[in-house]
Amino acid sequence: MKIRGKLLLGCFLVMALAAFANAQDVTIAIGSEPTTLDPQLREDGGERAVNDNIYETLMARTPKGQLIPGLAASEPRLIDPQTWEIKLRSGIKFHNGEPFNADAVVFSVKRIINPKFNSEQISFFNTIQDAQKVDNLTVRLKTDGPDPILLSRLYWMKIVPPKHSMDSKFAEKPVGTGPYRFVQWDRGESITLVRNSNYWGTKPLVSRVKYRFIEEPGTRLAGLMAGEFDIITNLLPEFTQQVPKAIHILGLEHPIIILNADGGPTKDVRVRQALNYAVDKDALAEGLFEGFAQVAQGQLLSPSFFGYNPKVKAYPYNPDKAKQLLKAAGAVGATVELIGTAGRWLKDRELVEAVAAYWDAVGVKTKVRIFEFNEYLNRLFDRKTRGDAIFVVSSNELLDADKSFSAYYKAGGIGSSNTDKQLATLIDNARSETDFAKRKSIYHQAVKRAFDQAYFTWLLNIEDIYGVSARVDWSGRVDAKILVSEMKVKK
Amino acid sequence: MAEAAYSSKMLSGRWQDRLRGLRSLTQELWRDKAGFIGMLLIAALLLMAVAAPLLAPHDPAAQDLRARLKPPAWSAQGTWNHILGTDHLGRDVLSRLIYGSRVSLLVGAAVVTIAGTFGVIMGLLAGYRGGRTDSIIMRWIDTQVAFPGLLLALIILAVIGPSMITVIIVLSLNGWMVYGRMTRSAVLAVRQTAYVEAAEIVGCRAHRVIFRHILPNLTSPLLTLAILEFARIVLAEAALSFLGLGIQPPATSWGLDVATGKDYIFRAWWLVTMPGIAISITVLAVNLVASWMRLISDPQEREKQFARKMAVRQRRRRATGQ
Numbered sequence: 065m066k067i068r069g070k071l072l073l074g075c076f077l078v079m080a081l082a083a084f085a086n087a088q089d090v091t092i093a094i095g096s097e098p099t100t101l102d103p104q105l106r107e108d109g110g111e112r113a114v115n116d117n118i119y120e121t122l123m124a125r126t127p128k129g130q131l132i133p134g135l136a137a138s139e140p141r142l143i144d145p146q147t148w149e150i151k152l153r154s155g156i157k158f159h160n161g162e163p164f165n166a167d168a169v170v171f172s173v174k175r176i177i178n179p180k181f182n183s184e185q186i187s188f189f190n191t192i193q194d195a196q197k198v199d200n201l202t203v204r205l206k207t208d209g210p211d212p213i214l215l216s217r218l219y220w221m222k223i224v225p226p227k228h229s230m231d232s233k234f235a236e237k238p239v240g241t242g243p244y245r246f247v248q249w250d251r252g253e254s255i256t257l258v259r260n261s262n263y264w265g266t267k268p269l270v271s272r273v274k275y276r277f278i279e280e281p282g283t284r285l286a287g288l289m290a291g292e293f294d295i296i297t298n299l300l301p302e303f304t305q306q307v308p309k310a311i312h313i314l315g316l317e318h319p320i321i322i323l324n325a326d327g328g329p330t331k332d333v334r335v336r337q338a339l340n341y342a343v344d345k346d347a348l349a350e351g352l353f354e355g356f357a358q359v360a361q362g363q364l365l366s367p368s369f370f371g372y373n374p375k376v377k378a379y380p381y382n383p384d385k386a387k388q389l390l391k392a393a394g395a396v397g398a399t400v401e402l403i404g405t406a407g408r409w410l411k412d413r414e415l416v417e418a419v420a421a422y423w424d425a426v427g428v429k430t431k432v433r434i435f436e437f438n439e440y441l442n443r444l445f446d447r448k449t450r451g452d453a454i455f456v457v458s459s460n461e462l463l464d465a466d467k468s469f470s471a472y473y474k475a476g477g478i479g480s481s482n483t484d485k486q487l488a489t490l491i492d493n494a495r496s497e498t499d500f501a502k503r504k505s506i507y508h509q510a511v512k513r514a515f516d517q518a519y520f521t522w523l524l525n526i527e528d529i530y531g532v533s534a535r536v537d538w539s540g541r542v543d544a545k546i547l548v549s550e551m552k553v554k555k
Numbered sequence: 556m557a558e559a560a561y562s563s564k565m566l567s568g569r570w571q572d573r574l575r576g577l578r579s580l581t582q583e584l585w586r587d588k589a590g591f592i593g594m595l596l597i598a599a600l601l602l603m604a605v606a607a608p609l610l611a612p613h614d615p616a617a618q619d620l621r622a623r624l625k626p627p628a629w630s631a632q633g634t635w636n637h638i639l640g641t642d643h644l645g646r647d648v649l650s651r652l653i654y655g656s657r658v659s660l661l662v663g664a665a666v667v668t669i670a671g672t673f674g675v676i677m678g679l680l681a682g683y684r685g686g687r688t689d690s691i692i693m694r695w696i697d698t699q700v701a702f703p704g705l706l707l708a709l710i711i712l713a714v715i716g717p718s719m720i721t722v723i724i725v726l727s728l729n730g731w732m733v734y735g736r737m738t739r740s741a742v743l744a745v746r747q748t749a750y751v752e753a754a755e756i757v758g759c760r761a762h763r764v765i766f767r768h769i770l771p772n773l774t775s776p777l778l779t780l781a782i783l784e785f786a787r788i789v790l791a792e793a794a795l796s797f798l799g800l801g802i803q804p805p806a807t808s809w810g811l812d813v814a815t816g817k818d819y820i821f822r823a824w825w826l827v828t829m830p831g832i833a834i835s836i837t838v839l840a841v842n843l844v845a846s847w848m849r850l851i852s853d854p855q856e857r858e859k860q861f862a863r864k865m866a867v868r869q870r871r872r873r874a875t876g877q
Contacts, residue, residue: 282821302822344620351620351645406799413815417804418644421618424805434799439712 088271119222119240336518371465371507590847596840616805619645658808674731678738
């Protein structure tokens with residue numbers, strides 16, 4: 065009798081515990097399995113989704129994108145144009161007990177900039193030359209020139225524990241300072257994290273999080289509907305009506321068409337402007353993206369990015385004006401080659417087809433070329449075979465104009481189809497200008513210049529859409545990070 | 556003078572023979588109702604492909620983003636302006652279906668013809684010659700089967716660029732091996748038969764033996780294979796085009812419309828269903844006709860058919876006699 069009673073009580077306790085644990089659990093379905101859990105090695109969205117919760121960076125961002133100190137105690141100070149001094153928070157420990165201090169920061173910086181380490185993230189940090197320890201909680205970073213966006217770069221660099229990262233199993237057993245601690249990685253299945261009870265910051269509410277890797281958008285949707293997942297990424301706009309809750313937030317991705325300003329029919333600025341007037345961006349946003357995209361305001365920047373020029377507005381949809389401009393330029397009936405790809409970005413093929421139809425409607429002959437992704441990349445990165453127009457989706461994780469502009473606006477950038485010296489000089493000047501206000505005004509000029517010259521057909525700024533179950537409260541972030549510490553499970 | 560008259564008479568005789576042959580063929584087709592329906596369907600499909608500009612109610616490339624994903628006319632929100640609804644860019648599904656038939660039918664027919672002809676010739680050679688010819692051809696086939704098709708497609712794409720011709724070339728290069736293998740094994744079996752040996756002993760040349768005595772006996776398995784391949788090719792073309800290796804917008808094909816409509820299947824079932832039905836009907840029609848052709852081309856089948864006919868006639872005679 066007694067034994068049975070105890071057993072029953074035991075069962076009861078276990079069940080109660082299970083129920084309690086369930087109430088605090090969150091399952092997140094992401095599109096791809098991390099290739100590694102080393103936070104400094106790859107440029108991998110799956111890895112980031114998990115490690116953003118395990119590791120932390122010196123600078124952080126609010127959900128709205130404002131830069132704030134993270135592991136740094138205060139905003140880093142510039143002591144001379146090429147040296148930044150960073151004070152660190154004290155008393156923080158990595159999950160394995162290693163202390164977080166100047167040594168850890170210096171080690172992390174040197175690790176990621178070491179050419180032998182061959183990090184795929186190096187393009188974010190190529191201005192950083194050296195890191196020096198001043199005292200236990202102070203570090204100095206040297207850059208190769210004035211670097212006004214070092215703080216945005218620091219927001220991307222995860223700090224690793226010096227001792228444990230030498231371990232050969234480091235890529236499978238991550239150890240950080242963040243609000244969640246690694247538990248288990250079942251290859252091909254899931255990754256589990258639990259709450260770090262010694263976390264230095266605000267204590268997170270969700271106690272346990274499981275990541276599942278589901279490639280097919282339809283399967284992710286089905287899992288959410290069945291209650292298997294709490295959050296799914298990259299929900300198609302068409303399915304937002306069906307899910308319990310759809311969160312959408314203006315993201316970092318800008319689909320854009322690069323026009324060749326140096327040759328072909330698009331050499332004439334009037335033709336380039338006509339190609340902008342010809343496209344009904346509102347219809348693309350409202351129709352094709354069902355309202356889950358906003359019209360890009362004539363620049364390759366979101367309003368939350370540094371350098372965004374609020375005075376520049378999108379070219380309005382005006383097919384008559386487009387026809388006039390084409391006529392004036394003598395380009396009626398000219399053949400414009402438009403290159404795109406399929407299946408890489410949300411609705412990439414559809415966008416290219418839609419733009420081509422708009423262009424045809426005002427009197428150019430658009431020759432659409434949808435290439436398989438590798439062949440497409442060959443074209444994109446080769447100025448000679450890029451064609452008159454090429455579609456690309458630009459994503460800017462630093463939330464600063466520098467990255468997009470050096471790649472696409474500046475003559476000689478990997479995706480730039482112009483040789484505008486004036487624009488290139490502006491971008492170079494902004495790069496070494498450390499005064500915030502001055503730098504901003506230089507970018508405003510650059511945005512205006514590129515807009516007037518119509519070097520691109522600016523299309524949209526896409527919203528990130530997440531499907532969320534009814535039991536989880538979360539509002540998403542502009543930097544597209546999925547931070548579990550910002551979630552809440554309803555009782 | 557007399558010679559000329561003689562030859563013209565012979566000529567008209569030959570024409571009459573042909574006409575008579577055609578007439579009996581039509582009669583046989585009429586008798587096989589399934590085959591007749593299949594033939595009608597094929598004729599209708601061909602007519603649709605040829606007369607596409609006359610039949611299509613809209614320009615297949617004309618988009619209207621604000622009227623996208625409209626359902627077919629018979630459902631609540633449908634309009635008769637777009638009988639089969641509109642797609643994800645607001646284009647008329649029916650018009651795209653009509654225009655899409657051009658690419659799908661042409662690619663399917665061209666690839667089956669090219670790959671089939673080449674594969675069968677290779678198979679005949681390998682099977683009939685044997686020895687070194689056989690091993691060279693068969694090793695070639697093995698190597699090519701092991702070679703990934705997509706890679707081949709990529710190489711060709713890099714050289715000549717994506718177009719309908721590219722698709723036909725790629726699919727033909729990738730599809731002939733199965734004909735080769737099948738023909739060879741069938742030839743090996745037929746080669747041992749008495750009539751082939753007899754033909755050889757009589758002194759027929761190799762090409763006569765191959766084309767007059769062996770090939771006709773392979774008609775029925777090859778027809779069956781060609782039809783299975785046709786259906787596969789229509790879908791393979793879609794896969795290539797979707798990846799950007801095939802036909803380029805605004806041109807379209809049934810398979811491509813299925814591939815692009817797939818993402819919308821929960822929202823707009825008609826995007827995949829309509830071109831899907833078109834593919835099914837085509838394959839069905841080709842199947843019906845091919846099954847009839849197999850019947851009339853296979854001597855054994857004809858014998859069976861004849862026996863069945865005789866049996867029926869006898870039974871009838873017996874019934875009337877009593």
